[in-house]
Amino acid sequence: QAQPVESGxxxxxxxxxxxxxxxxxGNIASADYCMGWFRQAPGKKREAVASIYTRDGSTYYGDxxxxxxxxxxxxxxxxxxxxxxxxxxEDTALYYCATEMPPSPPxxxxxxxxxxxxxxxxxxxxxxxxxxxx
Numbered sequence: 001q002a003q004p005v006e007s008g009x010x011x012x013x014x015x016x017x018x019x020x021x022x023x024x025x026g027n028i029a030s031a032d033y034c035m036g037w038f039r040q041a042p043g044k045k046r047e048a049v050a051s052i053y054t055r056d057g058s059t060y061y062g063d064x065x066x067x068x069x070x071x072x073x074x075x076x077x078x079x080x081x082x083x084x085x086x087x088x089x090e091d092t093a094l095y096y097c098a099t100e101m102p103p104s105p106p107x108x109x110x111x112x113x114x115x116x117x118x119x120x121x122x123x124x125x126x127x128x129x130x131x132x133x134x
Contacts, residue, residue: 009128022097
């Protein structure tokens with residue numbers, strides 16, 4: 001099972017920027033993965049932030065982050081990045097990375113806006129905290 005490992009995170013003032021990284025480790029069976037970022041604030045449901053299909057680089061963004069966040073990849077390192085600009089206090093959350101091999105053919109599985117693994121999904125990372133102060 002490929003396992004994502006997050007890095008980055010921390011505290012920043014509103015209006016600032018931050019970069020998160022997520023690297024796939026373990027049994028990497030393919031070059032084709034859905035990889036994405038999700039976040040969960042206290043008392044709220046986990047929401048999709050951004051995702052990328054590693055084969056073609058297609059992306060998806062949640063409405064709350066469009067125009068401010070950018071997801072990118074380094075295929076040689078099985079790593080994705082989340083560049084977060086113009087951060088707001090409401091972006092404060094625990095950010096999780098997830099990875100999954102899509103079905104074949106993948107269609108829009110990774111980036112159609114409905115890829116959202118459940119709590120028991122084995123491809124979740126441990127999470128990294130992002131705190132934005134006003």
